[in-house]
Amino acid sequence: MLRLTSPATVILLAALTALGPLATDMYLPAMPAMAEALNTGPDQVQLTLSLYMAGFALAQLFCGPLADRFGRKPIMVGGFALFLAASLLCALAPSIEWLLAGRFLQALGGAAGPVLGRAAVRDIYGPLEAGRILSHLASIMALAPALAPVVGAGLLMFFGWEAIFLVLALYAAVALALLIFALPEPLPRELRQPIGPAAMLGNFRLLLGQRAFVGYTLTNAAAFSGLFAYLSGSAFVLIEFIGVHPTTYGILFALIVAGFFSGTVISGRYSRRLGRDRLILRGALLCTLGGTTMALLALAGAAQAWAVVGPHIVFMMGVGILMPQTMAGALAPNPQCAGSASSLFGFLQMGIAALVGGLVGQLHDDTSRTLALTIGLAGITALAVYWGLVRPAARREARQALSE
Template sequence: MLRLTSPAMVATLAALTALGPLATDMYLPAMPAMAEALNTGPDQVQLTLSLYMAGFALAQLFCGPVSDRFGRRPVMIAGFTLFLAASLLCAFAPNVEWLLAGRFLQAFGGAAGPVLGRAAVRDIYGPVEAGRVLSYMASTMAMAPALAPVVGAGLLLFFGWESVFLLLAVYAAIMLLILALRMPEPLPQDRRQSVAPRVILANYRMLLTQRSFIGYTLINASGFAGLFAFLSGSSFVLIEYMGLTPFQYGTGFTLIVAGFFSGTLFSGRYSHSLGRDRLLLLATLMCALAGTSMAVLALAGVHEPWAVIGPHVLFLFGFGIVMPQSMAGALAPNPQCAGSASSLFGFLQMTIAALGGALVGQFHDGTSHTMAIAIALGGLVSLTAYLGLIRRRNGASSIAQASCRQG
């Protein structure tokens, strides 16, 4: 068995959490080819991404509270089993309707990895150290979205788009073996929660009254909506409109993820010296500046790959800071229901992102305009959430936090 506080345990949690970006990023270069193979339009293929995020969001409302009662490990085992089966359904889907169903089920199972990985870090490391550990976890898992589009492009070239989902099934099988044979349970028995609906609803209601929880969640969700707008529209903008090959697209995506990776390293390095909220001010300013720059370039008629990739590198650097610090901030006051807090955090994050991605697909006009404007709005709303909810809270007198109900 792995030791709970060992580097190997952190790496395992990062690998479990990486399932989310792998399932979204690996098939991005194949989206135009999938539309052609399944005899459907770009909007239907983009819907597979939005539907995945919607299913991911919905599943989080259940897997977190259930894990607060029965433990993180058994819920992750169930989730990864469903993800494996759904990946096989996607690989052998005869039409886009079956693919949509497979993606929804894939999301429903895959949600267990990121949600319970976050909760396990809070279980093990506590409120202060969790931000630093989540930053280094994010640095480790940044390799997934960096490599995923390149791997996806290679699989598309040599084996077809179906092979992307077969590889995801293999990844899920490996994670299942690790969960079953090596991973200990991080949630102690004395912190288990009731799964009675009234208790779950009471905890969600309590979390929605916490100004800090709402503030940190909106900072993250708005930034993630900007990222998801890029995921939803970038392959059509950069490949179909700007003429990049799938491999060039994957290479550009790697540069963008390098920005995210650098942001997470910066977050971990300066987490103690600068503090969570100073880091978030710097990061949200970066996201707002980067998104606005991309939108201005697009509306000015600068339709070149560098005008998309360059600003998004800066946006992802900022989001690399935002992601772990906002997660830690939202979970910090809620140790007795970390699973529920992580679930609600993820549900709001994914719901806002899915809506943004659906709008990008709906209003895509063949250019980079819609995508760039959506990314700019994500950065600006993230900055506004920090200034309006977190900075103002810190300037006011402290307010006692409510505690989670246990039964």
């Protein structure tokens, strides 16, 4: 067994948490090919992504409170086992309906990794160090979405889209073995909470009554919606509208992830010097700059890959800065129900993103306008929520600290 505070444990938690990005990003280059193979339209294939996110959001409401009661490790084991079986169902799906069912089950199982990985970091490192560790964890995790579309494009080219889901099943099997034999239980027995419906609802009501929790969560959800809008619509915009090859799409996606990676590095390096809230402001400003630039270029009729990818690199740098800090801010004041806080945080993040992604798929007009306008609006919303909710809560917290 690993030591809880060892770097190897952080790497393992990152690998477990990365299952979510892998399940969304690896098959992106194959979406047009899947639509053709399953004799369906882009909106139905895009629905596999939105349905995954909706299931992911729903599952998080339950796996966090369950983990507060029974511990992080057993819930993660059950989730990864379900993800493994669902990945095999996706690989063997004979129709879009079976694929949709498999993706929903994937989401139910895959939710355990991210939500309990965040909670485990809070368990191990406490409120002050959690933001820095989550930034480092996000930096490690950035390797997954950077490589996933390139790997997915290669699997598509040589083996077909079904191989993508077989590789996801293999990853889940390896992660499951490491989880069982290498990860200690991070939640002490004395901190475990009851699981009754009244206790769950009481925890959720407590969290929703905290202005800071709502502000950090909605700032994150707005930025994440811009990220997810790109996941939902970029393959059809870049591959079908602009004419980018699937392999080139994977390379461009890696550049975008490099922007996210650089943001997480900045977030971790300056976490102590600048503090959580000043970093969030800088991240939200970058999201607004990148998103509005992309929207203006789309409205001006720029139909080149650089007009989509370039601004989104800036947007993703902002996401990389603010995402770990908003996670830490939402979880910091709630050690007694960190699992429930992580669950509700993830539910709102993923649920809002799923709605936005579904709208991008339904409103896609065979140009880049819908995608770009959505990402621009996401950046503006993240900044507005920060100013309206997070900043006042941070000022009040600072005044209370001074008075004490």
